[in-house]
Amino acid sequence: MKIASVHTRVEHFELTRPYAIAFRSVDSVQNFIVALRSDRGCVGLGAASPEPHVTGETPEACGEALREDQLAWLVGADVRALPVHCRELGRRMPHAPAARAALDMALHDLLAQYLGLPLVEMLGRAHESLPTSITIGIKSVDETLREAREYLERGFRVLKVKLGHSMDEDIERLRALRRSCGGEITLRVDANQGYEPDAIMRFVDATRDLDIEFMEQPVPVAGFYSLGALPDAVRKRIAADESLLEERDAVRLLEPPRPCGILNIKLMKCGGVHAGLRIATIAEAAGLELMWGCMDESLISISAALHAALASPATRYLDLDGSLDLARDVVEGGLILENGTMRTTDASGLGVKLID
Missing domain, CATH: 3.30.390.10 (Enolase-like, N-terminal domain)
Known part of the structure; x- marks a missing residue:
């Protein structure tokens, strides 16, 4: 063809x-x-x-x-x-x-x-489905709680909370979320490089009782490797995002002492399914966990990321909510989202169709 x-x-x-x-x-x-x-x-x-x-x-x-x-x-x-x-x-x-x-x-x-074949079957399926997180931006406590309740009503149980403007306010929001939602939710946080390396243990100590699943890119790229000085248990629950663009970054992140235990692959950072799965192979061989994330994207590329994610044995986490807040899209299909869990359709390829 x-x-x-x-x-x-x-x-x-x-x-x-x-x-x-x-x-x-x-x-x-x-x-x-x-x-x-x-x-x-x-x-x-x-x-x-x-x-x-x-x-x-x-x-x-x-x-x-x-x-x-x-x-x-x-x-x-x-x-x-x-x-x-x-x-x-x-x-x-x-x-x-x-x-x-x-x-x-x-x-x-x-x-x-x-x-x-569905793309995931061509690549070699490793997972049937996985829950995705849905993201709450930097907001007031009241706005955060309102949005969290809405997402719970829609069936989501994994919330990713954006941080990075003020650590004290961030901790207050997280405490309010945990008080309000209790054990109903899994909490992830993403500071988008908003903290300084010497402040990370303060955050970890202050939120130790909140059962935060992991922290994504807490510090600027320039300071990310300094996280290698943190305790091993802390580093294992840190995910590299902006510090991981392509394969060479994945290789460098393996050098001891490793600053993180989770790699966040985004197709828009690495260049697509082919490159993403090459990074996934590196992670699998090194015993690192994978998260597959996204930008604000059409369902086309979200579906591609889901197919790739479900084809890697190292995949543990999805953060593929990038098409959910688009006021419109150009395609339909691609995936099935039920109660916060994503799976592919049985259609061949990506399974997306252009909307006339």
């Missing part, structure tokens, strides 16, 4: 629930949509959501990388040579990981459709 045409377009999505994290506020997002049509009439879909604050890839750079005239080399390519094309994407777009991810997942979608 060969690629007959490549089409790209940009979509602007408003968020139904704007939010704040340690370093910015968000009320809308720009995604780039890719459609690869095969000579057999199949269409492989991909989506890019560049995050310049994390990877340095601006929307302008992503759009430039995805110009249709720049992608003419894909026309006539045999989709069955998937690994070759994924390596070529890395060579041609070394500084545009979200653009690479969009093309990578569209190629994976096409090949899995050709085989008549």
